[in-house]
Amino acid sequence: MRVRIEQGIHHLYDSDPLEADRVVWGRETSRLTRRGFLRGSGLAAMSAALGGAIPFAERMPAGLIPAAFAQTTEPFTIPGKAGLRVLNDRPLNAETPAHLLDDAVTPAERLFVRNNGTPPDTRDIDPSAWTVEIAGEACLRPTRISLGEFQRRFDHHTLQLQLECGGNGRSEFHPPATGNQWTTGAVGCPSWTGVRLRDVLDACGIGDNAVYVAWEAADTHLSGDPTKLPISRGVPVHKALEDETLLAWGMNGVPLPPLHGYPLRMVAAGWPGSVGGKWLTRILVRDRVHDGEKMGGQSYRVPCNPVAPGTQVDDTDMCIIESMPVKSLITFPESGVRLPFGAPLPVRGHAWAGDLSVSAVHTSIDFGTTWQRATLTETVNRLAWQHWSASVSVPRPGYYEIWARAVDERGRSQPVLLPAWNPRGYLNNACHRIAVMVA
Ligand SMILES: Nc1nc2c(c(=O)[nH]1)N[C@H]1C(S)=C(S)[C@@H](COP(=O)(O)O)O[C@H]1N2
Numbered sequence: 065m066r067v068r069i070e071q072g073i074h075h076l077y078d079s080d081p082l083e084a085d086r087v088v089w090g091r092e093t094s095r096l097t098r099r100g101f102l103r104g105s106g107l108a109a110m111s112a113a114l115g116g117a118i119p120f121a122e123r124m125p126a127g128l129i130p131a132a133f134a135q136t137t138e139p140f141t142i143p144g145k146a147g148l149r150v151l152n153d154r155p156l157n158a159e160t161p162a163h164l165l166d167d168a169v170t171p172a173e174r175l176f177v178r179n180n181g182t183p184p185d186t187r188d189i190d191p192s193a194w195t196v197e198i199a200g201e202a203c204l205r206p207t208r209i210s211l212g213e214f215q216r217r218f219d220h221h222t223l224q225l226q227l228e229c230g231g232n233g234r235s236e237f238h239p240p241a242t243g244n245q246w247t248t249g250a251v252g253c254p255s256w257t258g259v260r261l262r263d264v265l266d267a268c269g270i271g272d273n274a275v276y277v278a279w280e281a282a283d284t285h286l287s288g289d290p291t292k293l294p295i296s297r298g299v300p301v302h303k304a305l306e307d308e309t310l311l312a313w314g315m316n317g318v319p320l321p322p323l324h325g326y327p328l329r330m331v332a333a334g335w336p337g338s339v340g341g342k343w344l345t346r347i348l349v350r351d352r353v354h355d356g357e358k359m360g361g362q363s364y365r366v367p368c369n370p371v372a373p374g375t376q377v378d379d380t381d382m383c384i385i386e387s388m389p390v391k392s393l394i395t396f397p398e399s400g401v402r403l404p405f406g407a408p409l410p411v412r413g414h415a416w417a418g419d420l421s422v423s424a425v426h427t428s429i430d431f432g433t434t435w436q437r438a439t440l441t442e443t444v445n446r447l448a449w450q451h452w453s454a455s456v457s458v459p460r461p462g463y464y465e466i467w468a469r470a471v472d473e474r475g476r477s478q479p480v481l482l483p484a485w486n487p488r489g490y491l492n493n494a495c496h497r498i499a500v501m502v503a
């Protein structure tokens with residue numbers, strides 16, 4: 065088995081600053097810096113981050129991390145993003161701090177980015193001429209459809225659908241798992257516009273032997289090897305045929321941003337984000353469980369039966385992750401706030417539960433001893449997150465943690481601490497906790 069090691073920039077910087085310098089800022093190796101970062105808008109962004117102009121910018125060697133950034137948590141600006149924490153630069157992965165996810169509908173600049181490979185350069189494409197091949201063993205009439213044709217031939221649907229990476233929360237598992245060390249921020253719930261995958265599949269004809277609907281996309285493998293795909297996943301036919309499974313070209317009323325799959329992506333909400341391909345080029349109706357990149361081995365799979373932490377699990381004992389578990393986030397106030405004693409404190413956030421809906425959210429201020437039921441909204445449409453709010457009063461000044469715990473419609477609760485350990489650190493739906501200092 066090939067072990068993939070992805071280190072965060074700070075981790076890299078801690079262990080070997082010179083190597084970090086090379087990896088992170090090297091002009092040839094870094095996507096963030098590749099297009100002449102230290103010129104034009106890149107230089108402006110860096111100056112803004114530093115808080116002043118850089119008189120000797122021309123002399124700044126390639127591959128140098130400005131010393132002023134060494135102790136900050138936010139050394140990078142990703143174009144189009146605000147306040148995200150970069151976990152990895154190659155491939156680019158960035159998560160959103162919880163308090164920046166307070167919007168009911170996640171704006172583009174606050175949506176996490178999860179890339180497995182190098183995104184295609186979509187700057188010069190003509191979106192309406194972008195074509196997707198529909199094929200596979202169980203596709204009766206293989207065809208090629210342009211985005212323009214999708215838009216003309218099929219009904220348009222706009223739905224708010226949550227998107228969460230299967231590895232969200234990975235950083236809390238012990239023993240630790242390799243991969244991006246997501247804390248809580250690989251989740252969001254934008255509004256998507258597109259056509260139903262089902263309508264497209266009906267048009268091409270699904271054979272009785274259909275088992276899985278898979279995709280391939282235009283991003284390239286990090287190795288540069290054109291024969292390898294970074295990722296090619298999909299969903300069983302029943303999930304592909306759901307009303308909410310979309311081929312989307314729009315996000316929040318505008319074309320998809322380049323990092324999120326422009327011009328066309330799939331969204332199959334409630335399942336790991338990895339089931340929905342960005343930059344789609346092919347849809348395959350397979351006569352077997354799809355065997356593309358990151359479908360097998362330990363990728364997006366967990367032990368079929370629980371194991372003790374640290375257990376080596378055979379690939380044959382791993383099962384593909386389907387619906388994600390119930391989860392919630394506290395998006396207001398920001399963890400670490402100092403507040404005056406007296407007035408009740410408004411607390412709020414979102415909750416979601418994979419294919420299901422959330423039936424209740426509770427909050428606790430005494431480390432989970434007692435819980436109060438929060439107010440909870442219905443979903444705006446199936447597979448959108450729900451919003452909860454509560455008013456919290458504390459008995460006297462001091463340090464408190466506010467914990468939130470959601471329960472799904474089948475009565476299953478988030479665990480207070482950690483759910484079952486698994487080798488790759490997926491599905492951590494532990495309660496979110498924030499710190500509040502009341503003075
Ligand atoms: N083509 C392609 N699609 C992809 C990926 C990718 O690397 N390439 N990453 C997947 C994963 S693991 C997740 S969690 C989501 C993230 O979507 P976002 O970057 O738009 O937030 O996209 C999925 N679709």
Ligand SMILES: [Mo]
Pocket residue numbers: 178228229230231336337338
């Ligand atoms: Mo993911």
